[in-house]
Amino acid sequence: MMDVTQARTFLAIVEGGNFVAASKRLFVTQSTVSARIKALEEQLGKPLFTRSKAGTALTPAGHQFYRFARSFVRVWEEARHQVAVPEAFDDTLAVGGQVSLWNRLLTRWVPVFQERRPRVALRCMSGMPQRLMREMSEGTLDLAILYRPEHRPGMAVEELIEDQLILVTAAPDRPLTESYIYCEWGTGFGEWHAAQFPELHNPGLAIDLGAIGVNLVINQKGAAYLPRRIVEPHLEEGLLTGIEDAPAFPYPAYAVWQEEFVDHGVMEDALATLRETAEASMRGELPPPYWA
Structure with a gap:
């Protein structure tokens, strides 16, 4: 009889591309992964x-099984969520987002959604895109907000905000070659950046901190590419200055959700309040961050 562990292992191989990657994702040995799949195939x-x-690669039978494995894990997660729903609540919504999207967006969305749906408990987490998509595939997450989503069966994707990465500096008088800090924003940005700024391909400081990187840029009197949505309050306060004529890099964020979420009304309200909060964010109507 197939169990949820076998189904999760199967999905981990599909998502990771091989047995070695699956063993790392599941924190088990490769022999354990092989044994689970062998038992499942038998x-x-x-x-x-x-x-x-x-x-x-998946065999024809593997392709057919993929849909059922996702459904099986999803049903299990739904059952687990419902059993674990706290008293005084009717449902639970599990939401994940990249760190940069919690800042000045999702943290402001939480109270809006709670006001709309006071009897729905929220479970929130942050993570990298690969982890968030894996949690979505396994049914652990119901809704994810991220920059680089993957289109997968059973999931809907919608662009949420049209953000941009813009070049800003905390020390306008310092040469860019001395103050520049490279912020990691994914492969697409890296390739674009290398073509636009070959002289800045190897700065002395490179970071992968998401929106938190703005603190370091300000404190270090540096310059970097950061999301416009994040730096606008600092530009208004004079802590940062936009570098004129520097090209901007399009950096939209997306909402990804389970199409088969049990209570469609809850998901519709979650998406509606997300859109409202995102629009307010892009209009600069959200309160400034708590720290700089």
């Missing part, structure tokens, strides 16, 4: 993967 009576030097 129960189903068909192989689910083909392995070669090029990697791991």
